Amino acid sequence: MMIQWLWITALHVAPKWLESLVEQLFAALPVWLTSNLTPTDATDFIVWPLLQIGVMLLIVLTVVAYLTLAERKVSAWIQVRVGPNRTGPLGLLQPAADGIKLLIKEDVIPFKADKVVFTLAPIISMVCAFIVLAVLPYGPHYASITNINIGLLFILSVSSVGVLGIILGGWASNSKYPLLGALRSSAQMVSYEAAIGLTIVSALIFTRTFSMQGIVEAQRSLGVWFILFLFPSFIVFLVSAVAETNRAPFDLAEAESELVGGFHTEYSGFRFSIFFIAEYTNMVVVSAIAATLYLGGWYVPGMDWVAAQLPAAYREAALTLMGVTAFSIKCGAILYLFIWMRWTFPRYRYDQLMELGWKWLMPAALANIVLTATIFILGKELGLVRSVKGVLEMAWQGKVFFTVAGFLSLFPILALLNAINRNSRSFNLRAQRTTIPLSTRKVKLSPGVKPA
Amino acid sequence: MHTAIPLVTHHSETLFDAEEMVLSMGPQHPSTHGVLRVILKLDGERVVDLDCDIGYLHRGAEKIFENRLYPMIAPYFDRLDYIAAVSNGLLYVETVEKAMGIEVPPRAQYLRVILTELNRLSSHLLWLATHALDIGGFTVFLYAFREREEILKIFENFFGARLTCHAFRIGGMTYDAYPEFEAQVRAFCDLFPKRLEEYETLLNENRIWLGRTVGIGVISAEDAISLGLTGAPLRGSGVDYDVRKASPYECYADLDFDIPIGENGDTFDRYLVRMEEMRQSRRIILQALDRLPDGPVLGKVPKVIRVPAGEVYHSVEGPKGELGLYLVSDGGTKPYRLRMRPASFINLAALRKMAIGSLVSDVVAVIGSLDIVLGEIDR
Structure with missing residues (x-):
């Protein structure tokens, strides 16, 4: 205490x-310096x-x-x-x-590598990962560095530049495994950035703003977390986020059992560790976005009440402290989920990853936009929600309505996905895969045959 | 192995003006299980052609055999397939016993069966571990190693070695089982089914695992037979052939066990077959323990081992497939020629058929499902 x-x-x-x-x-x-x-x-x-x-x-x-x-x-x-x-x-x-250890290791640049790009690639990765930290809402007031009105767009655009680091690193190494890793990575990013972008759109219907602080404030003013209204969107975001951070089961770009080290095969010493830091920073960033968009960011229902009990002088500071703590806990929980997933699942194959991106996540995100918009307008027509100067107002009936509708919208989305995936061809067009159903198969037990 | 791929790229006749890339996978690669080098010709990620380059672990074992006395050869066999040293040792001593007509006492036979089956378990566990690791399931790798460790502890107590186990001698065993042997093996057998279920929970109904194994590396029964495949790759394709049943050796004829047979000949069926084989191995071990007779462990063996002039072929069911040994003797104390039929070598020949047209990731999965060991391939 x-x-x-x-x-x-x-x-x-x-x-x-x-x-x-x-x-x-x-x-x-002197005055001229500060005039x-x-x-x-x-x-x-x-x-x-x-x-x-x-x-x-x-x-x-x-x-x-x-x-x-x-x-x-x-x-x-x-x-x-x-x-x-x-x-x-x-x-x-x-x-x-x-x-x-990594600092004092020999820094090897391969003989035939493009030296400038090879040096630049990890820097791009790390810089892009770190810039995003500026707009994350760690807490109210002093706890966040800046609050720009296009925060979410800024994060999306900067993190897509971050992929460039991986692609350039793989290309500049002038080696075959990194090249394959870079190619995989670029294809993966293109498909999953799109899914992330689309799933965020449905969240924006409720947030009414791109500003990260604004998103938290929107949830604070309503007193709910958007995960209740946007459950399908949250799931799509979470899956895409794992792919976005290049982690298992989507760690194709660095699949160590296939591509040795993927894009960072030729990197050693501190350059390698910069890639490593960038990867983990991206994890933190992605979990922070998930926490902000869907789990209320630094907001916890009841924190305003607690702050109101304190003497006025401490109110703001207490709110900050509680906010930062809540935000850390939420991020930590999502990070734990990422780690848990990595050590549980085997790795997707390249074409299966594409299939998941384009035939599951993308249609799900698109369908979710339509559904969420429909639900929102329905709620508006029913008088359950009002927009006052860009801020939503709703009573408890509205909250219940949107929560129920949010969870129910899972079913039409699943039905759509089922229809799409049953009627479409496999991405792996020349695959050996035939129409073997993915059911549980069993082996026959034979007592053994003796030749005559 | 037969057609060499020129290491130059040329334009392929595809829709796009694409160049093929030749990728040398190995000999230093995390998932070629040792020092196998697979030369892949890739169109994007798709394998257009591939060739295996072997011999990085060649030690001239078969030539060495020609210059050693019969008892001196046995330890070399432990170093061929170092994952399944006991099976290899069994193959050698049985071949010489067959050539000389030596009777092995029943207790030694049962002990040999128990140890070989334990070795099959440890080999299959290592296969499961690395196969899962190749497909990205790191946790299964460590779970399987946990159980393998239990077996290796028993081996260490029995043989004094964990990897290159060696206690079989021409005519029986070098020594009898240690006092706690039976209890320890039983304890392991009690524990094992639960652990097997644990792996299957992680893999059997896992969508990603199914996606990576179902329909991958398919080989038909006809192709499997014509390529000479044995072991799980053959049985996964639906051919009912197991040396333990087809021409029983030791005391296998007295024991009751089943042979798991697959249907589709894909990676998933080979996985299922091996998983079931582990259950059957446990069954064999428990039966053999129940019936373990008393008595000597070493039969009547002449002081100087001379194999009568002639030729002998003998084969046993190793964890990887049929291990054969062809012994030509001129009646001396050293073999004239000792030629091995390594299961992994012949199974590896199917890689080309299985992997062409698939993706790089599938090549890794197929190599894993063939369960090769380079010590045996290169000899």
Whole structure:
């Protein structure tokens, strides 16, 4: 309890203290240097964001480092092993040891590689993964770096540039396995970006905004999480998200049993670890988007009530603290799900992945847009929902209506998918696959034949 | 193995003006099970043609045999198929016993059967582990290794070695079972069915697993017979042939067990056949333990082993298929020629037929389902 109060006080006091510090600094600087800026502007637009960015980078890098440890620990529990436990207590220093190892390793650039692109590729991957962190709503007020009105579009566009890193890395290696990995990756990204984009559209019908903070606020003002209204969309998003982050069962671009290392076969040392960091950062980003869009972001029903019980001075700081905690827990849960999936499922094949993307997720997302829109208009006509200055208002009847309709819309979507997949040809046109039904087969037991 | 692919690309007659890519998969590759090199000719991801390049593990074993006394040859066999050392050792001692007409005491016969079947289990578990790993199921890999470890512990107690197990001697066994042997094997047999169910929960009805194995690497019964396939690849295609039944050796004729037969000859059927074989192996082990007679473990063997001049062929059902040994003797203390019929080598020949037209991922799955071991292929 003591520590929490200390935190709340610190969060509350820090901005004010910072402001006075900048004011003192301005008094000391020559006038021509500061003539176009007021001390408040400088704090708001330069000092405070830089501070936030620094803190955020530190936190995220630590989280990413420990995500690798979590991945190894969770996989160990799933596989009845112990996992890393030698470096530090409970293996807690393992990420540091890994980082140091990768840093001091020889940095090999293959003889025939395109050196410039080879160097550039991991940087593109990491930069794109990190830029997105700027618009994520970690919590209210000071806990998020910036809140731009096209946040969601920004994330989508930047993360599609991130794929370029993988493609370029595979291409520049001038080697066959990385090339195949890069090709797979590009095809995969094209199909899954589309599915993600489309499934987000149905969420936008309820959020009415692209701004990440706005999405959270929309859920806060309604007092519900959008997963209730948008369950089919959430599932499509989750599956596409796993594919988007190149993780098992969709880790085709780096399928180690087929393509050795896929796009990063030729990478070693710290360049490899940059790809690695980018991959895990993307995991964090994708889970943050899922948490924001469908699980209320930093909002938990009842948190406003709790904050209202506190003295007014601490209210905002307490809200921030609760928000950040809730957001971390939600992201952690989704990340755990990702790890769990990776260590449970075998790997899809290339054409099966395409099939899943174009014949399951894409139609599901499209059908969901139509259904959600229809449901929304129906709700509007019934007077269950009103839009006041871009913000939705609805009573409990409206919430119940949209929740029930959201879950019921699963059935028409499944019926559609069934129809599509029963009547269409396999993507693998020249496949050996015949019409063997995917039912459980059994072997015959024979007592054995003796030759005459 | 027969047609060499030129390592140059040329234009294929497809809709698009596409160039084919030649990809050398191996000898250092995570899923070619050792040092197999598969040269793939790819059109995009589709395999247009492929060729296997073997011999990276060639040790000249068959030539070495010609220069060793008969008892000295036995340990070399453990190093051919190092996954199934016991089966290989059994093949050799039985061939020499057959050539010399030595009677093996019943206790030794039963012990040999128990150990060979345990070895079949450990070999199949390793196959399951690597096959699942090739298809991306990493967890199954470690689960299977957990059970294999139990078997290897028994082997370590029995043979003093975990991998290159060696206790069979011409005429019987070098030593009898250790006191806790029976209890330990029984404990393992009690545990095993539950664990098998565990793997099947993860795989049998898993959509991804089915998608990756059903209809992949199909080979018809006729093709399987004409290629000379044996073991699970043959039985998966629906041919009822098992050396243990067709020409029983040791005490297999007294034991009651079934031979699992597939239907479609695809990767999934081979998987099902091997899974059922593990159940049957357990059944054999339990029966043999129940009937394990008392008595000596070593028969009457002359001090100096001389095989009478002539030719002998003997085969046993190894975990990978029919292991054959062709012994030509000139009546001396060393074989004139000892030629092995390695199951993996002949099964690998089917890879071309199975994998052409499929995708790179399928090649990996098919290699996994053939269950090859390069120590035996290259000798």
